[in-house]
Amino acid sequence: MTRPLPERVVAAARQDFEVEVRETNAPMKPGEMRAALVLYDGVLPTLGDRFDADVFAESASPRCKVLANFGVGYNHIDVAAARDAGVAVTNTPGAVTDATADIALTLMLSVARRAGEGERLLRAGAWEGWHPTQMLGMHVTGKTVGILGMGRIGQAIARRCHFGFGMQVAYHSRSPKSLEFPAQHAESPEALAEAADFLVVAVPGGAETRHLVGASVLKAMGAGAFLVNIARGDVVDEAALVDALESGAIAGAGLDVYEHEPTVPDALKGMENAVLLPHLGTAALEVREAMGLMSVDNLRAALSGETPPNLVN
Numbered sequence: 001m002t003r004p005l006p007e008r009v010v011a012a013a014r015q016d017f018e019v020e021v022r023e024t025n026a027p028m029k030p031g032e033m034r035a036a037l038v039l040y041d042g043v044l045p046t047l048g049d050r051f052d053a054d055v056f057a058e059s060a061s062p063r064c065k066v067l068a069n070f071g072v073g074y075n076h077i078d079v080a081a082a083r084d085a086g087v088a089v090t091n092t093p094g095a096v097t098d099a100t101a102d103i104a105l106t107l108m109l110s111v112a113r114r115a116g117e118g119e120r121l122l123r124a125g126a127w128e129g130w131h132p133t134q135m136l137g138m139h140v141t142g143k144t145v146g147i148l149g150m151g152r153i154g155q156a157i158a159r160r161c162h163f164g165f166g167m168q169v170a171y172h173s174r175s176p177k178s179l180e181f182p183a184q185h186a187e188s189p190e191a192l193a194e195a196a197d198f199l200v201v202a203v204p205g206g207a208e209t210r211h212l213v214g215a216s217v218l219k220a221m222g223a224g225a226f227l228v229n230i231a232r233g234d235v236v237d238e239a240a241l242v243d244a245l246e247s248g249a250i251a252g253a254g255l256d257v258y259e260h261e262p263t264v265p266d267a268l269k270g271m272e273n274a275v276l277l278p279h280l281g282t283a284a285l286e287v288r289e290a291m292g293l294m295s296v297d298n299l300r301a302a303l304s305g306e307t308p309p310n311l312v313n
Contacts, residue, residue: 001044002028002036005070006285009292016300017042030055037062037087042299044292045077046070048261053081062087066302068295071282072096072153073232075205079313090298090310093152095290100281101156104230105164107254108145108198110275111226112138117272138197138226138251140165146196147171148189148213149203149231150179157200158183170195189213193220198228205232213237218244226252230281233257242267245274256281 001010001021013019020040022028027048028036036043037059045051045067056062056078066088067077072095079089110116114137121127121135145161147154150173161167162181169183172192176185186192189212193199199221203209213227214237221227227250229236238259244250245268252273258264261279268274282288298308 002049003046003070005044005292006289008289009296012293013044013296013299016296017303034058037064037085040064042066042068042303044068044070044295044299047073047076049076051077051082053078056081056085056087059085061085066090066299066308068298068302068308070291070295073205074312075232083313088302088308088311089313090295090302090308091312092291092294092298093310095287095294096282097152097156099284099287100153100230101160103256103277103281104153104157104200104202104228105160107228107230107256107275107277108161108200108226109140111228111252111254111273112140112198114272116275120272138224140167140198142166142168143197144168144170144195146186146192146199148192148199148201149173150177150183151202151204153230154200154202155179157202189217190220193217193225194222196221196225198226201227201229201231201235203231203235205235210234211237211240213241215240215243218250221250223248224251226250226254228254230256233259233261238265238268245271 003025004021010019033051033055041063043064051067062085064087067082069091072091072093074089074091077089082089114135118135145167147158150171158169162169170186170192171183172186172189186195201213212235218240241253242265245253254275256277256279298310301308
């Protein structure tokens with residue numbers, strides 16, 4: 001296990017395996033990853049452990065048979081290189097869906113209603129009391145949410161928005177979806193951005209989606225719209241986002257992920273119209289336990305010669 005995990009997860013793994021846990025939350029270094037492929041039958045990595053092609057190239061016949069990723073996103077693993085090396089890659093879909101959708105709504109409400117700005121005002125002792133025009137934000141109910149990526153998480157966000165807040169739903173994905181609520185399919189990210197009061201990014205990470213939300217999408221949003229990103233940081237062109245926020249091209253942004261985590265631009269940290277969370281998408285104990293137990297199930301299956309339930313390669 002490449003990070004300390006909840007004790008329930010470690011205990012479950014120890015029922016079947018000899019387990020070694022790295023006692024640090026820092027991502028693995030290339031040498032550590034190469035050693036892990038040689039020394040262990042299975043590795044449970046997570047975000048930041050960049051098992052790229054170079055790591056696999058120096059391990060022609062690895063002992064490791066499975067990388068049981070802790071998380072649904074696996075763009076930090078070169079799955080093609082892993083497959084060529086005979087290493088299965090798994091992930092933890094489903095376990096993260098509702099928690100990540102909840103964080104999206106947290107960010108939407110926080111940035112629209114200026115919650116972070118208001119808390120800072122109060123904590124600084126600068127609040128002078130209620131008045132009719134104090135910190136006026138946007139009313140969320142009844143507005144249009146645009147979901148960029150209508151997979152499990154995107155649908156969970158849209159469901160909360162439609163049934164919980166009476167919002168109109170628009171979305172962009174590679175093909176139209178059959179959904180349990182009315183939703184308008186947009187032909188491009190720009191068309192979606194133009195229609196939405198809130199543009200929520202919920203696509204997978206990877207080369208195909210890097211900087212999918214760039215200057216053209218941000219321009220299409222307009223000065224009254226808010227961006228929310230709970231996907232991967234590099235899906236959004238962070239420099240273009242800073243420009244859009246500074247110029248007033250969009251109203252604000254709620255972010256849980258960043259292009260160069262854990263580094264966050266000082267410009268973003270200084271903006272009152274940006275709500276910034278430290279990648280809290282799945283940060284609830286029962287969710288992290290569910291993710292870990294799913295990873296252990298994937299390990300157990302792969303090392304028993306069975307097809308893991310959440311194989312991605």
